[in-house]
Amino acid sequence: MIIAVDAVGGDFYPESPVKGAIEASKEHRDLNIILLGPEETVKRELDKYEHDSQRIHVKHAPQVIEMDEQPAQAVKTKRDSSIVVGLGMLKAGKCEGFVSAGNTGALLAASTFLLGKLEGVLRPAIAATYPTVKGFRLLMDAGANLEVRPEMYYQFAQMGSIYVEHVMGIENPKVGLLNVGEEDEKGTDDLKEAFDLLSDLDNFVGNLEGRDILPAKADVFVCDGLVGNLLLKLGESIPENMVQFIAKGIKTLELSSEEAEKVVKVLKVSLSQFNYENVGGVPFLGVNGVSLVGHGGSSPKAMKNMVLNAVKCVEHNVNDKIIASLK
Amino acid sequence: MIIAVDAVGGDFYPESPVKGAIEASKEHRDLNIILLGPEETVKRELDKYEHDSQRIHVKHAPQVIEMDEQPAQAVKTKRDSSIVVGLGMLKAGKCEGFVSAGNTGALLAASTFLLGKLEGVLRPAIAATYPTVKGFRLLMDAGANLEVRPEMYYQFAQMGSIYVEHVMGIENPKVGLLNVGEEDEKGTDDLKEAFDLLSDLDNFVGNLEGRDILPAKADVFVCDGLVGNLLLKLGESIPENMVQFIAKGIKTLELSSEEAEKVVKVLKVSLSQFNYENVGGVPFLGVNGVSLVGHGGSSPKAMKNMVLNAVKCVEHNVNDKIIASLK
Structure with a gap:
């Protein structure tokens, strides 16, 4: 090869x-x-x-x-x-x-x-790997298509599921549609129509909210490229900002430098779960x-x-x- | 009163x-x-x-x-x-x-x-407070309007700035437009038009990306309600998920229970910066x-x-x- x-x-x-x-x-x-x-x-x-x-x-x-x-x-x-x-x-x-x-x-x-x-x-998409508490999951589209028609969400779900299963090694991957609420009838007309189309898939778990991403309530999160790009970059920025939040906590508690060092070490190891080096890069599917x-x-x-x-x-x-x- | x-x-x-x-x-x-x-x-x-x-x-x-x-x-x-x-x-x-x-x-x-x-x-919006390393900032719309016309972004910026200055006490608040890139010509046609309208405001800092939210590169982030709702709920979910990430780190490093307790204490104090109790609630502006x-x-x-x-x-x-x- x-x-x-x-x-x-x-x-x-x-x-x-x-x-x-x-x-x-x-x-x-x-x-x-x-x-x-x-x-x-x-x-x-x-x-x-x-x-x-x-x-x-x-x-x-x-x-x-x-x-x-x-x-x-x-x-x-x-x-x-x-x-x-x-x-x-x-x-x-x-x-x-x-x-x-x-x-x-x-x-x-x-x-x-x-x-x-x-x-x-219909349209290729950027399938981005997203850090979650269960390891990396897939978010697509992460920026190739800022406006997405209902049938495109369906294709993102199919393409993403195949990549997640065969390249990322996650068996029976679940698909969720990112939306403003969990109820079936939530969102714009396009999202409602996408929900109906996605409902034909056996592995569709329904609408998911922003709070469902980090706990990996699905393995493939489908969304338009504007939403995906903003969520992806917010997620990627968590580690460096968490360091700032923790630094304030260390200061507030007036830790000794030895104790602070220990905390920083734990933080470093914990945040390595966000390290994209382990997933290398993302495909244009x-x-x-x-x-x-x-x-x-x-x-x-x-x-x-x-x-x-x-x-x-x-x-x-x-x-x-x-x-x-x-x- | x-x-x-x-x-x-x-x-x-x-x-x-x-x-x-x-x-x-x-x-x-x-x-x-x-x-x-x-x-x-x-x-x-x-x-x-x-x-x-x-x-x-x-x-x-x-x-x-x-x-x-x-x-x-x-x-x-x-x-x-x-x-x-x-x-x-x-x-x-x-x-x-x-x-x-x-x-x-x-x-x-x-x-x-x-x-x-x-x-x-034109349309009222939910002005949500967002946790950042500098304290809470404003994100609007957080879900009232899933589809937003260019003039509405402009009004969100004006309404948000007034609330941030007079209620949240942030002097000379800056406004950013959430987008897929920092360059002026990024995004959908509506976002480009919104950018042009917002450029009339003295306190507009331009397009901002997902990575610019947690470091508070602006005080008011304007976006449509779909984007805002997903970003808000992702942000709110950071503390409880960070606890999971850190728990894995503690396990990996095989800390003593005393050391682990210290780390958890720091984490608790640090994550209290996300505590919405301190901002109470959000207005429909x-x-x-x-x-x-x-x-x-x-x-x-x-x-x-x-x-x-x-x-x-x-x-x-x-x-x-x-x-x-x-x-």
């Missing part, structure tokens, strides 16, 4: 993607990697580490799409960027998956335009190909896990399963 | 509202209270506590709107309920404010139908009268603070200021 890795995406390129890809290749013996980026930059980084040169290759892609570039414009003008070249290879069947920690907007635009949609899919995006700040570990998630998507034929589920 | 208090609203009536009202009356010597509910029930509770019978009166309202009743239906059929009678008195000028920890939907419906809208207001609603689980302290917030709304002529700001 061949996975292409954007070697010049994210805040810590080329180190994070190159190290992460090498580590992934060590964990999976049948995995071949193509690193995309300016050849000299990537090779210089690659040569720093022990690696199997039979399985790790470099493909020259001289342009770099920066994190703050206007997505559609960047994709259109930078045809020799790692993102456009990598997704072109995926489209041409020269690799089976593509991962990047680069500009999310550009990746979404390029994935949608270059790969197209899977048969039967519904595009015709395996395309994943990671946080800009992705570490080598996060990159490694993102590559391995792409491998799982390929091994479990996630896209074929999605097509079949929508028929 | 006369504030009417629903003595049979919330999960802990009549104790919470009656005790809370008495405590408020002790903190504010010019305050007269009218307790609404079945006369016998309310009087029996009132007689348990020392109180100034010159300033605390009971008004018979034999019907009770339960927490799970269908709001519009309940308001229409229970004309002798504490909610309908109380808001009727407010409308008739027999009191200057009304507070309740009862059925939020019924309170919103009754406040809107019975009081009507303030001059110039834009209705023609001072009407506040509290959590179903409101304690006597929460009820007391809600009554005192109603007093502040009256003393600071919040509604007159809102009318003036929209001219």
Whole structure:
């Protein structure tokens, strides 16, 4: 299997993607990697580490799409960027998956335009992993579609369930519709209609509220991209803000520095449950190909896990399963 | 000044509202209270506590709107309920404010139908207090309007700013528009138009993301009621879930019971910053009268603070200021 890795995406390129890809290749013996980026930059980084040169290759892609570039414009003008070249290879069947920690907007635009949609899919969506007390769960859409029609919620539920089961390893995943109340008739007309459509699914648990996310009352939370993006970023911000809340508590109680240290240690371990490094990156579900995006700040570990998630998507034929589920 | 208090609203009536009202009356010597509910029930509770019978009166309202009743239906059929009678008195000028920890939907419906809208207001909204590292800030709309037109965001910003400044005591409050990114051109067409309208306000800080809420990058966060309701309930659920996260951390580190106790103590003090008792309740801004609603689980302290917030709304002529700001 061949996975292409954007070697010049994210805040810590080329180190994070190159190290992460090498580590992934060590964990999976049948995995071949193509690193995309300016050849000299990537090779210089690659040569720093022990690696199997039979399985790790470099493909020259001289342009770099920066994190703050206007997505559609960047994709259109930078045809020799790692993102456009990598997704072109995926489209041409020269690799089976593509991962990047680069500009999310550009990746979404390029994935949608270059790969197209899977048969039967109305709109691809960002399936974001969400920290809960039971571990990570899925929230989709996390920002690809700010306005969502009822049938799209239904497709998000189907696509999300397949990813959660086969890539995240959660058996019999449950689906919930995020809404302003638990009662069946809650929400806008679109949400009511979505509720009716979702009711056909055996694994639909009904409307869920904001308070039902952190305790993981469902495994897949479906919502529009505006709601999902705001909830996701609020959730991701909990750890660093919790540190502030706890710091005030430590001050109020006038703890000794030894006691404070102990509390901070517990907090650190507890908040590691929010660490996205463990889930690596999130997929664009519904595009015709395996395309994943990671946080800009992705570490080598996060990159490694993102590559391995792409491998799982390929091994479990996630896209074929999605097509079949929508028929 | 006369504030009417629903003595049979919330999960802990009549104790919470009656005790809370008495405590408020002790903190504010010019305050007269009218307790609404079945006369016998309310009087029996009132007689348990020392109180100034010159300033605390009971008004018979034999019907009770339960927490799970269908709001519009309940308001229409229970004309002798504490909610309908109380808001009727407010409308008739027999009191200057009304507070309740009862059925939020019924309170919103009754406040809107019975009081009507303030001059110039397009739609009243729920202005919810939100826990942040700097203390409580305002999020509106938190659920009254699931679909919001651009001019409504503008009015939410104006109404929210006035409440935050005069009732919550935050000088020169800043307003942010919740969106999927910080850049000016982000979001739906409605959000872009709202951004343009809000740009006329001196205190508008631009688009804000989900990660900007807990650090209080603004004092008033404006959004539609679907987004606001989901964000509010997620935020409110942080403390109890954080206890779960921390419990796992304590287990992982195999702390002694003494050490664990210390950590739990810090956590308890830290999470008290989320305690809504301190802010009491939230107003329906834009209705023609001072009407506040509290959590179903409101304690006597929460009820007391809600009554005192109603007093502040009256003393600071919040509604007159809102009318003036929209001219």
